[in-house]
Amino acid sequence: MSGIVCAIRGGPASQPTIEKAITVAAENEIPLFFLYVINLQFLTRTSISRTNALVEELHEMGEFILSAAQAQAQARGVSAEGVIRDGQVLDEIIQLCQEVEADYVVLGQPKNQKDQNVFTHERLSAFGQRIEQESGAKVVLAEGKSE
Amino acid sequence: MKATTRRSFILALLVGIGLAFLLPIRRSQAQTSADAPWITGAIFDSQNQPVEGAKISLIEGEQTLAEGLSQADGRYSLPVPNQIPATLTLHIERAHFGGVSIEVPAEEMQNLRIGEAIVIADTILERHISPAFWIATSIFILVLALIATGFLHNTLAALVGVVVLYLVSYLGHPFYKELYIFDFARSLLYIDWNVIFLIMGMMIVIAVVEHSGIFQWLAFFAYRTSGGRMWLLLPILMLITGIASAFLDNVTTMLLMTPITVQIAISTGINPLALLIPEVMASNVIGVSTLVGTPTNILIGSYGDISFNDFLQNLTPGVLMAFVGLVVYCALIYRKDLAVARSASDDLMKKLAERGQITDPENLKKAGWVGAGMLLMFIFGEQIHLLPAVTALIGATALMVWIRPNIEKMIEAVDWTTLVFFISLFIVVGAIQEVGLISIIAGLIGRLVGSSLMLAMLSVTWIGAILSMVIANIPFTAAMLPVVGFLTATVPGAESKALFFCLSVGSAMGGNGSLIGASANMVTAGIAEGAGYPISYTYFLKKGLPALLITVGLANIWLLIRFL
Structure with a gap:
């Protein structure tokens, strides 16, 4: 198997990443996997531990966000699959890359430090190296969008 | 062991236990008789609050004749020996207070000799600021800081605080007496079990409701009713969220409303x-109107003995005023964002319609009946002194018996982390009460407001609102309750419990002022970020601070009209 893995969160900040992933998939004619990761880290700031209902809701929301991205890909003639995982974003990207033997991983690159992005430039660079080492996939960076 | 040996051993053990119980009684009987005269009195602190747990010793020279402890109302009674000595001295001591010795006046000694009980004039104990005071205060601040910075999970932060308190008390005390804060038994007295059981009962009911799809259905219903007109959708969504928050906790409401709203x-x-921002603000505002709407109200209701009806009657008009102000404000600040709305595509509409389904109508119906019954019990239960915690437990149990869920799953649905957080928090706040910090703060605020109820109401509301922006409102409210209790007892006119309602408004609506002001804000922000729409601290502050001023201001005006 081969493919492209693209982790998304939805929202305007993810648009350039989605576009780039679709372009790479169209050019290489390989399957595209949009990944949505549910991360409940934000709950550490509260006293809540009852997460069942929340995870269900986030799954629903993730499916909605993935279906919008899939529709976008389909409009450009690219077939895309949506994958939802629970856990740490970085670990789940690597995990999926290994599972689908991905050739490429498309990551969003913040245009400036003010951009709301999972990665800073430094973390992105370190993470890119880690992906290439652990999965063999090539990292493609999508330029972030200024807001 | 042989049977005869074993029998002898058991007999000896029983005799030993019996003697252990009998000996003190025999000793006591040797000194006093049933009709012995009594010395009674009461102990208060410098703010005229009763002092519980003070040790009173009746002394003749070097010999202690009787000992006792003061009760919750500060009163004590000691039996006097049959042989009345020439002089008697009462020695009163309690941790965190200076000790006092009182010589029984000669004329009272005469009364004792003729077998009459005597009443000692009220004793005032002065607070003693010991190293334990500073340690307990530092631990409280540390817990607040750990929660505010997110360095530790809220529950873990509070637990760390509790453990450090015990370590200091138990390990430090033997070496240096002044390190004693309180012992385990005393610390447990500060836990408000009414609050714990009320929250637990409500959690079980919520666990059934949250899987029914009712919130998704309501949100989609709001969208359909508005016909896609955002100026109409916004207040409907705010109202739905607010009403749900008045009966369920704000966090659950936002946890279920946020994904479908996105x-x-x-x-x-x-x-x-x-x-989302208007929804979470509405949740924080309307939740104030009922006893079970916010955790802070549950704390306030239990401490101040304020019923479900009291909250409804005294707060609902003010909450409605605040809500109208909030709707107008939100419509204004988001008018440009809302103006770009377009009709949803058929595909997305289909997906929304699929999401907006009741998934478990049978259980929802049962939960609805039980919920209605609970509401009636909350409203009318006070006639028979039915505590809200008991109502919540009855409702939760009735619902479980009716729907027969997997009991393990239902017990799992109880957020034990939150309950442990509350228990730990009660102990940490109890420590600063024990060492006198709360008393000092109460005294300062008392001096500031004097005898003016209006000044007291404004102070409690706005101090509550502003501090709830920067520190978690649950620990803040728990710490403020004894302060408000003191002001209620000392400020003329405050016996109407007006100040408790001011605290309710300040601490809950104050949560709108900043992202960390309320757990519902944090949950909303976390889910929104997961959808690619992060809410920064600055963004929330810009939108939330004016909302705080408007809503707290309007609710405060109502409270002043109502209680002055």
């Missing part, structure tokens, strides 16, 4: 924050 917003092409 989907509606994305479908109509608007920024989800234009709906």
